[in-house]
Structure formats: C-alpha cells, structure tokens
Amino acid sequence: MTLPSDPATFATSATDIDLPSVLLVDDEPRSLDAMRRTLEEDFRVLSAGSAAEARRLLASEPVDVILCDQRMPGQSGVDFLKVARQQWPEAVRIVISGYTDSEDIIAGINDAGIFQYLLKPWVPDHLLATVRQAVEARALRHGLDRLELDLRAGNPALRARRAERQREVRESFDFQRIERAPGSPLDGICDLAARVAHYDLPVLVLGESGTGKELLARAIHVASPRAAGPFVVENCAALADTLLESELFGHKRGAFTGAFEDHVGLFQRAHGGTVFLDEIGETSPAFQVKLLRVLQEGEVRPVGAARAVPVDVRVVAATHRQLADEVRAGRFRQDLYYRIAGVTLQVPPLRERPGDIAPIAIRLLHAVGTELGRSGLSFGPDALACLLAYPWPGNIRELRNEIARAIALSDADTIDATAFSPAVLHGQAGPSQASRADGLPAVGTLQERLDAIEARLLREALLRQRWNRTRVADELGLSRVGLRAKMLRFGLGDKPARAGDEPADPHEAQPSEGPAP
Numbered sequence: 001m002t003l004p005s006d007p008a009t010f011a012t013s014a015t016d017i018d019l020p021s022v023l024l025v026d027d028e029p030r031s032l033d034a035m036r037r038t039l040e041e042d043f044r045v046l047s048a049g050s051a052a053e054a055r056r057l058l059a060s061e062p063v064d065v066i067l068c069d070q071r072m073p074g075q076s077g078v079d080f081l082k083v084a085r086q087q088w089p090e091a092v093r094i095v096i097s098g099y100t101d102s103e104d105i106i107a108g109i110n111d112a113g114i115f116q117y118l119l120k121p122w123v124p125d126h127l128l129a130t131v132r133q134a135v136e137a138r139a140l141r142h143g144l145d146r147l148e149l150d151l152r153a154g155n156p157a158l159r160a161r162r163a164e165r166q167r168e169v170r171e172s173f174d175f176q177r178i179e180r181a182p183g184s185p186l187d188g189i190c191d192l193a194a195r196v197a198h199y200d201l202p203v204l205v206l207g208e209s210g211t212g213k214e215l216l217a218r219a220i221h222v223a224s225p226r227a228a229g230p231f232v233v234e235n236c237a238a239l240a241d242t243l244l245e246s247e248l249f250g251h252k253r254g255a256f257t258g259a260f261e262d263h264v265g266l267f268q269r270a271h272g273g274t275v276f277l278d279e280i281g282e283t284s285p286a287f288q289v290k291l292l293r294v295l296q297e298g299e300v301r302p303v304g305a306a307r308a309v310p311v312d313v314r315v316v317a318a319t320h321r322q323l324a325d326e327v328r329a330g331r332f333r334q335d336l337y338y339r340i341a342g343v344t345l346q347v348p349p350l351r352e353r354p355g356d357i358a359p360i361a362i363r364l365l366h367a368v369g370t371e372l373g374r375s376g377l378s379f380g381p382d383a384l385a386c387l388l389a390y391p392w393p394g395n396i397r398e399l400r401n402e403i404a405r406a407i408a409l410s411d412a413d414t415i416d417a418t419a420f421s422p423a424v425l426h427g428q429a430g431p432s433q434a435s436r437a438d439g440l441p442a443v444g445t446l447q448e449r450l451d452a453i454e455a456r457l458l459r460e461a462l463l464r465q466r467w468n469r470t471r472v473a474d475e476l477g478l479s480r481v482g483l484r485a486k487m488l489r490f491g492l493g494d495k496p497a498r499a500g501d502e503p504a505d506p507h508e509a510q511p512s513e514g515p516a517p
Ligand SMILES: Nc1ncnc2c1ncn2[C@@H]1O[C@H](COP(=O)(O)OP(=O)(O)OP(=O)(O)O)[C@@H](O)[C@H]1O
Pocket: 177, 178, 179, 180, 207, 208, 209, 210, 211, 212, 213, 214, 215, 216, 278, 318, 320, 360, 363, 396, 397, 400
C-alpha cells in the first residue's frame, strides 16, 4: 500500500455521500492509513495531517465524528477538540492516545466534551464499534434536539416519551447503589468514577478488603458505554499461575494434563464488556508479563493455541496493597502498573468514614433480612450506637456478616445490641488491615488521619456518656454547638433516641432509617 507523501488531505475513499462521515486527524501517515482502512467500508472517511488542515476541512463540509490523535505538533488533540466543540458542536469528538497522556486528557474532558477516549494500540473491531457508537450518539442527540423543539411547541405525548428516556438513563446509573451518608468521602470517589466510566480508561481501585471495590467496579461498568456487555470477575489471588492463565486467557484441548476440552477464557467471554481483576497485586512476575502482553496487544493467545484472538475489554483492577509502593519495591512491574492505572480510585476503610456506618448498616439490615426471609426489621435503641463504636477492621463485609449473624440470633423484628458478637458489643476489634499497633490509621494524608482520630474519640465519648450531648461537650471541652457541628461532620448525628437519654433538642433533626433498598 502506498501512502500519500503529504498526509494532509487524502480525501475520502468511499463514494457514497449518504454514509456517516468521520474526520481522522493525525500527523502520522501510517496511523491515518490504518484507521482509514478500518473505517472506510462503513463510513465516509476524511483525513487531515494537522489541526490546521482539519479546521479547513470542517469549514468546508459537515462531519458527524472527529477522531483525533492526542499527540500532534503545534496543538494537542484535546486542545484542537476544544476549538472544534466551539465551532462545530454537532460533531461527536473522540481522542486517541497512548496511556501516558491520560492525565492531560482527563483534565480536558469537560472542556472538549469528549465522547470517548481510545487507547493505543487500538483494535480494529473496537475502533469500528466506538465510531459506530459515536454516530448513534450523534443521531440520538439530533433526535433529542428535534424532540426539544417539539416540546417547546407543547406536545404532551412527546414530553412523556422524553421523560421515559431520561428515566431509563437515570436507572442505569448505578452509583446510587453504593450506600453512603451525605457528604461522605465516597461522594468524590463516585463522582470521579462516574466521569471516567464513560471513557475507555483502565481504572485501578485501591482499598482494604471489604471496602466495596468490586461494587465500585460494577457501578463503573454499568455507567459505561459497555454496560450492555458482560462484567466478569477474577480473583487473581485465588489461583496458581498456570490456572489463572488458563482461566483468563483460555486453553486448547490437550494443552496440559487434564485439559480435556477447549476452554474459552474470561477475556474472550468479556468481549465488549469489562474484566474486573481483583487482587492484582498478588500476581507473580511471570503472570504480569503475560497480562501486560495481552493489554498491549489487545489479543489473547489461549494456552496451547497457535493463534491469538483479538479481544475488546476494559480492565478494572483492584488490590488491597498500595501498588505504587509495590512497584518501588520491585514486586510489581512498572509498565503493567501504568497500563492498568489510567485512573486510580482509593476507597477509604469504614473506620475513616464513620458517618457511612449507620446508612450502610440500615441498608444491609433490609437487604440481608429480605434474603433471609425476614423483612421489616429495624435496629433497637442501642444497636446503631454499638455498631458506630466498633472500628470494623474487615470493613463492610464484616459489617454484613455481623448483621446476618444478629438477624439469625434474634427472633424479634427489632435487632438489639445483645445480638451482636462479643467483640462488636464491647468495641474490641482485631488488628485492622492498615492500622498501627496503637490503633491509629497508617495511611492517608495528615488531615485524613487526624479526622479519623477525632471521629474515634468523639464516638467513644458519645458511647461512654450514653449520647448525652451536654456531658460529652463537657468532657471534651466543647460548646454544644461545637459538638453538634463535629457530630454532623463525622456523620454521628443520627443516633436513635433511647429511654433514659436526655430529651433530644427539639430543633435538631430526629434520626430516620432510610428507605429499604
Ligand atoms: N457502600 C456500600 N453499600 C452497601 N453495601 C456495600 C457497600 N460497599 C460494599 N458493600 C457490600 O460489602 C461487601 C464487600 O464489598 P466488595 O466485595 O465490593 O469489597 P472489596 O473491597 O471488593 O472486597 P475484597 O477486596 O475482599 O474482594 C459486598 O457484599 C458489597 O455488596
């Protein structure tokens, strides 16, 4: 195949002007040519070798989709797409780049209104699917604009259709299932996750065991353009190297003793969807090399197979370790780290977000109760206070188990503190996963650690003084207003009223249990 000497404007190869049009912008002639060959059967492809050339083309004819390389001399892809957004807002914008550019791109996502972010090396099927989705998004937006005009003209049937469409979109957005208190540290994490969900970036989720990393990964999948595809989970710590390789990449019959038939690996099964690799920090150096190759090449070679199979998956990985430290210590490959850590989300342990304990416990009580055939349960007066005073080294998984145990041990519909295990009842936890021997958090910024200590002292004083705020304020040398502000800050304001406590301040909101999930 001969390439044009000047990549600037080798024009469309398709003659059918009814096809949707795609403008490719890249200063690399080979890359332009490869993309053009992939797309030209389905689209009318225009090519430009620079941002200036692309602007000239856009000024002369309408374009449905712009697909732009991030690294170009003169103007970066994202900067060019910002300009394109202003001048040709109807064209859907896609940026394509190497993984090292991801920070720049995230910073520019909002301003440039980027629809999708494709990582190099791209896979032809994925490139085609992404451009098709972009064309569909363009058609949908066009339809919505038409609908908007009709709505302004006051058509009630169309108004109902639009409301229905919006409801569908809202319901598919699953971050709401991640229970938390208003103002929880998880809000920021879920916001960031919701933003990156839309782009094909690899995501690394860090956090202690049981903090909800898999739940977050599922929410990212559900909110991503891959939501209709599969979400498959593999716990990398649970299998020996060879089994893990065969489980993820598949094997051919006879590849090893016991391989009686062909086995399709999880990467192939997840084609078009998301693979969640839990405990990636536990993998061996040998396995890391194999995984890196798969991610770099976008194809898997089943054990014993002669040929590799292209796969189009998004990888979300998780670990309880601080993976950057593992890289520094030489236990985790740096190149693989950069491949999987397009965006890193750190989920804090439950003891560092005490405000979340009550809403999560209430949701779990309803959910586990329903699973066990015991709906309509509620916590008794002491139960929530008891849960708040315990540091939950096993995080939400431990909280869930504790609640399941308490439900099983109680005949009544009101779960009392006495149904909890002795450790929880007396607030004595085993060692937490990232705490020091003195019980202080071993990770987080200085402010986060100070907050965790302050929340713990406050919680202990409240429990000691049986939630009598006057006595707690006296003990801690605070005004009642100051105490209340701190209780709200740490989510400790929703202790249920107890017989024998001082009467609640009538101006303060009374506790309420949230709706059943
Ligand atoms: N915010 C939350 N609200 C309700 N349930 C939650 C929340 N976070 C976690 N859970 C529940 O807690 C349990 C543990 O969560 P999950 O498996 O996502 O944690 P994890 O961090 O991936 O754990 P591990 O690293 O051990 O695999 C699950 O049953 C999950 O549904």
